[in-house]
Amino acid sequence: MTENEISKEIIGAAIEVHKQLGPGLLESSYEACLAYELRQLGLDVKTQVALPVVYKGVKLDVGYRIDILVENRVIIEVKAVEALADIHTAQLLTYLKLKDLKLGLLVNFNSVKVIDGVKRILNGYL
Numbered sequence: 001m002t003e004n005e006i007s008k009e010i011i012g013a014a015i016e017v018h019k020q021l022g023p024g025l026l027e028s029s030y031e032a033c034l035a036y037e038l039r040q041l042g043l044d045v046k047t048q049v050a051l052p053v054v055y056k057g058v059k060l061d062v063g064y065r066i067d068i069l070v071e072n073r074v075i076i077e078v079k080a081v082e083a084l085a086d087i088h089t090a091q092l093l094t095y096l097k098l099k100d101l102k103l104g105l106l107v108n109f110n111s112v113k114v115i116d117g118v119k120r121i122l123n124g125y126l
Helices: 003-021 027-040 086-099
Strands: 045-050 053-055 058-060 065-070 074-079 103-108 118-122
Touching: 003 027, 003 065, 003 074, 003 103, 003 118, 027 045, 027 065, 027 074, 065 086, 074 086, 086 103, 086 118
Parallel strands: 074 103
Antiparallel strands: 045 065, 053 058, 065 074, 103 118
8 A cells, every 4th residue: 555545544534533533532532543443444553653763873762652653654643632733743744754754644633524633744755
């Protein structure tokens, strides 16, 4: 699957989770349900993946975690906030760079329609 095909599956799964739960819950609830939906689709899904920082050639575990990693190719950063902010975009872009991946999705479940809370972030070109 390409990153774009994976992202379509992710968005469909996020819509299903939002239909079932609606807005107003904690990020951890959406993360667990989204991971479940993606696994039901047969995708390889990892949650809370440690993301070390390499500083001057030294790998440092400083507590960063990827919410969801799909097929070792697409990062999902789950949010349940009033509105996505520039810092959320910067955070996901940094995660993409640290993991050397091309595509990430910010998914804000605290939206009337979850599709309005989805933002694709590219690290370079697909």
